[in-house]
Amino acid sequence: NAGVTQTPKFQVLKTGQSMTLQCAQDMNHEYMSWYRQDPGMGLRLIHYSVGAGITDQGEVPNGYNVSRSTTEDFPLRLLSAAPSQTSVYFCASSLGTSYNSPLHFGNGTRLTVT
């Protein structure tokens, strides 16, 4: 059982480049989300989805796009990378309809924008 899989593990981009961070889960979870983790800031929610075809913004959505065409996949797109987007990105999923259900996290993507 793979759980939540994120690729790549590491990425270096130049300012202005675009890329997609991949996230896939095999637990048939309805709810999926993207967080970024920065020192002293904890985890901040970027975007989330409560099911296929449904996405919404979190706390820090600017500069990022998401889509949810299937239950399993929830890619995060950086449209034009900026140094302020240097961070560790985590994808997480949960059953979703039960709001006491815990989140399951991937192992993260460490992104550096130069």
Place this chain on the structure above:
Amino acid sequence: AQSVAQPEDQVNVAEGNPLTVKCTYSVSGNPYLFWYVQYPNRGLQFLLKYITGDNLVKGSYGFEAEFNKSQTSFHLKKPSALVSDSALYFCAVRRRQYYGGSQGNLIFGKGTKLSVKP
């Protein structure tokens, strides 16, 4: 608005001593409360949750947490710390009742680094 405060950036304890990692929350209505642990270069792992009922919740790896409604706190505890408990710990809150939109999302504290020395 929902918020979580972890007042200590770092907690240092000696192996074998009890440990406490503090968490206070602010949410309208009754909360769901969670603790997660993060080891280096890994994602967060679920430790325990408070839903309802007994105020003392037991979780993984011998950890427990005490829910105190009057003090709006959910402190993480362990009777005897291990060196392997050294990690980053996050408290999180979610509203129990919500009316759609973002209120159902988990809000995390900034994390507390626990260091257990031999």
